[in-house]
Amino acid sequence: xxxxxxxxxxxxxxxxxxxxxxxxxxxxxxxxxxxxxxxxxxxxxxxxxxxxxxxxxxxxxxxxxxxxxxxxxxxxxxxxxxxxxxxxxxxxxxxxxxxxxxxxxxxxxxxxxxxxxxxxxxxxxxxxxxxxxxxxxxxxxxxxxxxxxxxxxxxxxxxxxxxxxxxxxxxxxxxxxxxxxxxxxxxxxxxxxxxxxxxxxxxxxxxxxxxxxxxxxxxxxxxxxxxxxxxxxxxxxxxxxxxxxxxxxxxxxxxxxxxxxxxxxxxxxxxxxxxxxxxxxxxxxxxxxxxxxxxxxxxxxxxxxxxxxxxxxxxxxxxxxxxxxxxxxxxxxxxxxxxxxxxxxxxxxxxxxxxxxxxxxxxxxxxxxxxxxxxxxxxxxxxxxxxxxxxxxxxxxxxxxxxxxxxxxxxxxxxxxxxxxxxxxxxxxxxxxxxxxxxxxxxxxxxxxxxxxxxxxxxxxxxxxxxxxxxxxxxxxxxxxxxxxxxxxxxxxxxxxxxxxxxxx
Amino acid sequence: xxxxxxxxxxxxxxxxxxxxxxxxxxxxxxxxxxxxxxxxxxxxxxxxxxxxxxxxxxxxxxxxxxxxxxxxxxxxxxxxxxxxxxxxxxxxxxxxxxxxxxxxxxxxxxxxxx
Numbered sequence: 001x002x003x004x005x006x007x008x009x010x011x012x013x014x015x016x017x018x019x020x021x022x023x024x025x026x027x028x029x030x031x032x033x034x035x036x037x038x039x040x041x042x043x044x045x046x047x048x049x050x051x052x053x054x055x056x057x058x059x060x061x062x063x064x065x066x067x068x069x070x071x072x073x074x075x076x077x078x079x080x081x082x083x084x085x086x087x088x089x090x091x092x093x094x095x096x097x098x099x100x101x102x103x104x105x106x107x108x109x110x111x112x113x114x115x116x117x118x119x120x121x122x123x124x125x126x127x128x129x130x131x132x133x134x135x136x137x138x139x140x141x142x143x144x145x146x147x148x149x150x151x152x153x154x155x156x157x158x159x160x161x162x163x164x165x166x167x168x169x170x171x172x173x174x175x176x177x178x179x180x181x182x183x184x185x186x187x188x189x190x191x192x193x194x195x196x197x198x199x200x201x202x203x204x205x206x207x208x209x210x211x212x213x214x215x216x217x218x219x220x221x222x223x224x225x226x227x228x229x230x231x232x233x234x235x236x237x238x239x240x241x242x243x244x245x246x247x248x249x250x251x252x253x254x255x256x257x258x259x260x261x262x263x264x265x266x267x268x269x270x271x272x273x274x275x276x277x278x279x280x281x282x283x284x285x286x287x288x289x290x291x292x293x294x295x296x297x298x299x300x301x302x303x304x305x306x307x308x309x310x311x312x313x314x315x316x317x318x319x320x321x322x323x324x325x326x327x328x329x330x331x332x333x334x335x336x337x338x339x340x341x342x343x344x345x346x347x348x349x350x351x352x353x354x355x356x357x358x359x360x361x362x363x364x365x366x367x368x369x370x371x372x373x374x375x376x377x378x379x380x381x382x383x384x385x386x387x388x389x390x391x392x393x394x395x396x397x398x399x400x401x402x403x404x405x406x407x408x409x410x411x412x413x414x415x416x417x418x419x420x421x422x423x424x425x426x427x428x429x430x431x432x433x434x435x436x437x438x439x440x441x442x443x444x445x446x447x448x449x450x451x452x453x454x455x456x457x458x459x460x461x462x463x464x465x466x467x468x469x470x471x472x473x474x475x476x477x478x479x480x481x482x483x484x485x486x487x488x489x490x491x492x493x494x495x496x497x498x499x500x501x502x503x504x505x
Numbered sequence: 506x507x508x509x510x511x512x513x514x515x516x517x518x519x520x521x522x523x524x525x526x527x528x529x530x531x532x533x534x535x536x537x538x539x540x541x542x543x544x545x546x547x548x549x550x551x552x553x554x555x556x557x558x559x560x561x562x563x564x565x566x567x568x569x570x571x572x573x574x575x576x577x578x579x580x581x582x583x584x585x586x587x588x589x590x591x592x593x594x595x596x597x598x599x600x601x602x603x604x605x606x607x608x609x610x611x612x613x614x615x616x617x618x619x
Contacts, residue, residue, distance in 0.1 A: 131576060138583045145590055157598050161530065161607065164591050168537045169525060171587070175544045175580055182573070183551035 006054060007062035007077045009047045010085050010122045013040050018115035033111040034100045040115060041096050044089035044122075051082040056482070059496040061128070069128065069497045070192035076128035078493055079483035080333075084125040084256050087337055088249055090465055091344055092118055098348055098458040099242040101451070106151035106240065113150075117143040117246065124253050128497055130181065130188045133257065134174050137222070141167050144250065147243045148235060159234040166221065166231050174218040180211030191497035194264050194490060198271040205272035212266050216258070216277045223254025224314050226287040233295060236307040241351020244303070245344035251314050252340055259321060259329070264490045268324075281322035286418055288315030293422035296429045302353070302362040302437070305429055306346045309387060312422050313339040319418075320402050323411060329484035331401035334477055338394040338469055342387045345462035349379050352456070353437065356449050364433045369446035372456070377438045379459060384430045386466050389423050394469040399423065401477070506554055514550070517543035530595035530605045537591065541584040545577050 017040035025032040054060055059078035063069060077085070096114060104110040120140025127133050145167075148160045182188055184207050185196035197208050217228070224232040232251070236244045258281070266276035292312030299305045313335070321332045350362050353376055360367035370376055386393035399419060406415045469476065486492055517539055524536025552570025560571035599605045 131579070135579065135583070138587070142586065142590065145594075149594075154601050157594075157601055158607075158609065161594055161598050164587075164594055165525075165530075165533055165537065165607070168587055168591060169540065171583075172537070172540045172544045175548055178576070179544070179548045179551040179573075182548075182576075183553075188572075 003050075003054065005062070006047065006050055007060050007075045007126065008064075010044060010051070010089075010126060011075075011119060013043050013047065014115040014118040014122065016040075018112045018119065021112040021115065022109070030105065030111075034104070037096050037111045037115060038093075038100070041089065041093040041118075044118070045086075045093060048082065048086040048089045051077050052079075052086055055079055055082045059486075059493050061496050070187050070189040073132050074128040074189065074497055075126045076191075076493070076497055077126055078496075079486050080256070080260065081125045083333065083337075083480070083483060084252070085122055087252075087340055088118065088121055088125070091249055091340060091462075092246070094458040094461040095242055095245045095344060095348070097461070098245070098455050101455050103240060103242045107149070110147070110150055113143045113146050114246065117147060119143075121249060121253055125256060128190050130178055130190055130193065130261075134171070134178060137174070137253075138171060140250070140253065141171070144247065147246070148239050150243055151240045153238075156238045159231075159238040163231050163235045166228075170218050170221040173214055177211045177214035177218065180207060180214065184208050184211065189497065190261070190264055191490075191494040194267075194270070194494055195498070197265055197273050198269060201272055209273050209276055212261075212273060212276045213280075215261060216280065219254045219257045219261070220284070221254070223251050223258060223318065224288075224311055225281075225318060226284045226291060226315070229288060229291070229311050229314070232311060233299075233304055233307040236310060236347075237301060237303040241347050241354075244307075244347040244351075248310070248340050248344040248347065251310060252336055255314065255317055255321070255332075255336065258318065259332070259487065263329075263487050264493060267490060268488075269490075275324070278322045278324055281318050285315050285317075285319030285322060286414055288312075289319065289418045289422050291315075293418075293425040296422075297425050299429070300364050302350045302364055302433050303347075305364075305433060306343060306350060309346070309426065310339075310343055312426065313343070316402060316419060316422075319415060320405055323405055323407070324488075325405065325407070326481065326484045326488050327401075327407075328405035329487050330477060330480050331398070331405045333480045333483065334394075334401055334473075335398040337476075338386070338398045338466065341462050341465050341469070342383060342395065345379075345459055345466070346383050346387060348455075348459045348462070349376065349383055352376060352451050352459070353380070355451065356447055357437070358447050358449065364436050366436060366440050366442065368444065369441045371446050371448060371450040373438070373441075373446060375456060377434075379456070379463065380434060380438065382463055383466075384434060386463075388427045388430060390427070392470065394466055394473065397470065397473045397477075506556075510546070510550060510554060514543050514546050517546070528607055530598060530607055533607060534588070534591050534595055538584075538588050541580070541588070545580055545584070548577050548580060549573050 017036050020036050021033040055077045059076055062075040064073045117140055120136050123136030124133055127136055145164050149156055184204050185193055187193055187196055200208050221228040266273050268274060292308050292315055295308035296305055317332045317335055320328045354362040356370035357367045386395045389395035389399040406412045521536045521539035524532045552573035555569040558567055558569040560569050562568050
């Protein structure tokens, strides 16, 4: 009974939690809301592990209301979706833990918005229907609009306005592309679209290609690919550390959507619409890498540096993805696990650093000693090594996978210098920041602002996940290779969705 | 009918893009609202334009596609919420920053001063 409904649990848990959190809880509501939020996030991890186990035998298909595909909306948990659900839940728990020590009091309803945000993200990962994907995008966007403003402040306002207006336009383009695809194929189910689009010829195929490229624009805006990334650095740098840490998964939603749609619907076997947009992704991805590297060097604020690190990781992943081999998709997924967790950890570390440094905050200038100087220094050092991609941490392994994925001469000639060059720029920038902020401090008494040890434990959890990702790199990459095989051969997915799903009691 | 419909959608989209590209928040919000109208009309037409038919199969010889109507309804609801939020946000920006320019008119180096 429960295993049959396992696929919808990642949506029900955060939704019910958010609704419960919205109830009036009397004098001291935050205590109850925190308990509900933490319970929800812990449950999500359990469910996500169960999903990974169950979906290894084949994609789980859940027809909502027993309306079978392609007529009804289905939720599909295949390897890729389950992995993303697991990543989200592993990220959410430490971030929420960190937020529970006062961060959530800066604005109203942080806890409920956090759960709604999770609902939108997990829904986007699990849905098997393009219009449903739009709906879940809107759920995650409207919570992110509110979360971005969490804590208030003038600087946030303008960044938030840019973010909202851009995403509203993006949503309109999303709807146009859905209309185009529906008008040509008469379906919005992703598996059914894959079948219908591969059968198109002539003018119809051209219109479907136009629809597909419009989708790419929308996903690229979410993922922050080159011409559409300008909103990201300001928005991430201006918002509070917790929200930025949670948003580490947001660009990955765009990347997931690109991987899902452009392997399933516009993949190798899609007839006239095959391999749509891959060359765009290759060149724009390389451009994003270069711009990210320049941004990292040019930033004088550590938050901004980390925001540009997000841009670099997006460029790395999409370039690698566009090489379109099993090896490259394995590399993308491993790097995605690594970069999501490490960027979140860095955002939280910088949040603590900024708070403890007082007036100089996160600007890369000489400042006074922090109260928990040594602990923070070690954490920053570990996180910086991991994100730069130096051995021994998972960043090194991830970059190795990516460099190995480049096969042809042209790929090697372009990808290697850019990946290694940006790695070098990141190393220079982070060592400059680290030495200014941790070593060249003013003499005298350290600041008296301390953070509760539990907050540091929360960051430690994220770093522990990075260490685990390094230690078990072999078995994890072996597992991911299986997922990459399924991603590259979508026929299992299509058969599972369209091949008559079982009715539910 | 198709040509008229297409011209209407096209005109609405063109005007909205012009408004969205302007530099102040109010025209942009109006532009986005107009864009959502254009998109809703466009979505509605994806089931093909049919006059005086029920969205029910089997009653009559021909029928109109019910799915785009459901999609438009969803899109209207979501678009309404988003528009409301963007208007509130634009008002807040006007109130707190004292200007409705979307880009900072006098870019000062305020990195890190939060």
